[in-house]
Amino acid sequence: MKRLIDRLENTMNDFNLKKKLHILYIYCMLIPLIITDSVILFIVVQSERVEQRHVMENDASAVIYNLSREVENAAMKAKNIYMNGYIEEFLNRQYETPLDYVTGHQAFMKNSLFETSMGTDNTVVTIYADNDTIINGGHFIRLSDVRETEWYRYLQEAGNNSVLYFYYDQWKSSAVQPRRSVLFIRKLNFSGQDSCEKIVTIEMDYSSLVRNLDNMNYESEIYICKDNQILLSNNGYNQPGWPFSEWKENIQPDYQKEYSAYGEHLQIAVCKRSRGIRAQIWNHMPLIVFLVLINTVMPWILMRLINRSFTARVEELSKAFDHVDADHLQEISYVRGKDEIGSLMLNYNHMASRLNDLIQTVYKDRLREQEMDIARQNAELLALQSQVNPHFLFNALESIRMHSILKKEYETADMVGKLAVMERQNVDWSTNFVRMKKELEFVEAYLGLQKYRFGDRLSYELDIEPECEDIQIPRLTVVTFVENACVHGIESKTASCWIFVRVYRKHEDIWIEVEDTGSGMDEDKVAEIKEKMCNASIEKLREKGRVGIINACLRLKMITDNKVCFHIESEVGIGTTIQIRMPIDALDDRIQMHR
Known part of the structure; x- marks a missing residue:
């Protein structure tokens, strides 16, 4: 047992959590729920079947009881007539004339209280006598008139003194329609010395029997049958003027009980009004x-x-x-x-x-x-190589500027002065960083030179917040984006253009914006440039096209530990705006470390 448990545990350890939860749901919830519900459903079904059978048994017993009561009432009435000596004497007498019979009938009804003894129910009492001197009427009829009837033949064939008989009575005159009848028939042979055959019939009201059956409000469908015929039912089949209906095969009784009374053998068939628990489930x-x-x-x-x-x-x-x-x-x-x-x-x-x-x-x-030490050493080597006698170049530029002033060529002198500022910025390798204010002075010198080239086509405006002037940034960063605006934005547009450079602080970030109103770019070009700026690397520097911008972006990414963000907006014919956002703390920390 322990080995089996260990194997199961090792197997479960190999399953992932998802499969374990599925196993838990199936074996600990779904299967027990199905088994529990099935057992409960089985118990409910069995209880329902027992309850329905009990109900059907009670209904069948109640039907037999009520029918027996009606039959016994008729039998008791027939017995009273059977024991009545006045009736015997009245029917055995031979009357000479009809008047004698009428006189005798009146005396009989007065002295015997026959009408009072019949009661007030719906039964009809008829006495038949084999006496041709009586006159039909008033409960008394000559027997010779009914010897051919169905009920009389049934009584003779039964061989009993008393019988109960359900039948469809067609022995009527043309003025009376055939109808269903329920008769209790008894021979009046009490004295045993009669020379006259006498029979009494107690006809129970068929409609009253139907009403009594309906008024009981049985929970089941009741069929009282004889020889495959439906005699009474609380589910139709009770038209008094029609012959008894045949039992239909589609009617399947759920319970049956036999009832015999005075030679009549009846079957009490009980059907559930609904098909039990299945019908309730469906409902x-x-x-x-x-x-x-x-x-x-x-x-x-x-x-x-x-x-x-x-x-x-x-x-x-x-x-x-x-x-x-x-x-x-x-x-x-x-x-x-x-x-x-x-x-x-x-x-x-x-x-x-x-x-x-x-x-x-x-x-x-x-x-x-x-x-960084290796890069610094390489940079210093390059700086040394580029600083071979730079003062000779500056002296030469200063001589040209002074000569231009003496010749009153002030425009040329100004251009040479701006060029000197730019060259001094390029060859000054004492530090990798420069104050923002100094960087914008270099930008202004560059735009001044470009102004001589483009003339009135180029206008520019520089705006820096005072608190941003001492921010340190990598050298030649802003001027790279300004140079790109001149070359790719202003140069290809003949109309007048502006270049705006803004530096400001927003929350804990430094924002640099370079905006031009030049030729602009389409969306595909904007997406291409933005991808290069955001993913600037040494490998991309080896590719052709816009190397300056990639160089500036790479240096900004290195100095801010990849926390710099670039954004470009451009529209063809309208212009381009480049936004650079850098966290101040990241910028300060990296510059301090580089120093």
Whole structure:
């Protein structure tokens, strides 16, 4: 047993969390729910069947009781007549004339209280006598008139003194329609010495029997049958003027009980009005479907949510640990949850942050310092090479400027002076950085020279906030974007153009904007240039086209540790605006370290 448990445990350990939750849902929720519901449904069905059978048994017993009461009332009435000596004497007498019979009939009705003894119910009492001297009427009829009737033949064939008989009576005159009849028939042979055959029939009202059956409001469908004929029912089939209906095969009785009374053998067939529990299930199908959805779909959705809560965050942790071999640990951007997994994610971020700081301090900073030392040495070598006797160039430019002043060629002198400023900026390698104010002075000198080239086609405006004047930036940064605006924006447009250079502070960032009203660019060109600016690298410097801008962007990215942001807006024929945003703290920290 322990070995089996160990194998199951090892197998479960190989499953991922998602599969484990599915197994948990299926075996611990779905299957027990199905089994429990099936057992409950089976118990309910069985209880319903027992209850329905009990109801049908009670209904059948009640039908037999009510029918027996009607039959016994008729039998009791027939017995009273059977025991009545006045009736015997009245029917056995031979009357000489009809007047004698009428006189005797009146005396009989007066002395015997026959009408009073018949009661007030709906039964019809008729006495037949084999005495041709009586006159038909007033409950008394000659027997010779009914010897050919169906009920009389049935009585003779039965061989009993008393019988109960359901039949369709067609032995009527043309003035009376055939109808269904229920008769209790008894021979009046009490004295045993009669020379006259006598029979009494108690006709029970068929319509009253139907009403009594309907008024009982049985829960089931009741059929009182004889020889495959439906005699009475609370579900139709009760038209008194029509012959008895035949039993239909589509009527399937759920319970049957036999009833015999005075030679009549009846079957009490009981059918459920509905098909039991299945019909109830069908009637309540919307509710059942809703409950099934509540008991299956809702737990499934909850399981999916729990699954996502577990697996999604565990996968994020797994992906984060996959990058442990890199020189920078990737922190989890969105830590959610206050459970154990959320705590683990939070602790991982703390660990990654501390390790990144450690790597930055011990490894990357030292590597950057080494790279910068090598770059500085190379730059100093280049500077030394480019500084071979630079004072000779400046002396020569100053001589030209002074000669132009003496000749009163002030415009030429101004151009030479601006050129000297630019050349001095180019050959001054004492530092890699320059104050923003100094950079804009160089920009102004450059635009002044371009003004001589473009004339009235070029106008410019420089605007710098006072608090930004001492900000240190890499040398020749802003002038690179200004030069690009002149060459690619102003040069190809014949109309007058402006160049605006703005430097301002917004919150904790320095913003540099270079705007021109030149020829502008289409969207594809803008996207291409922005991609090069944002992804500036040494490799891209080796490519042709706009090397100056890529150089400036690369230096800004290096000095701000990739925290600089570039944005370009341009419209063909309208102009171009380049925005550069740099965090002040990143700029200050990097410049301080480079120094």
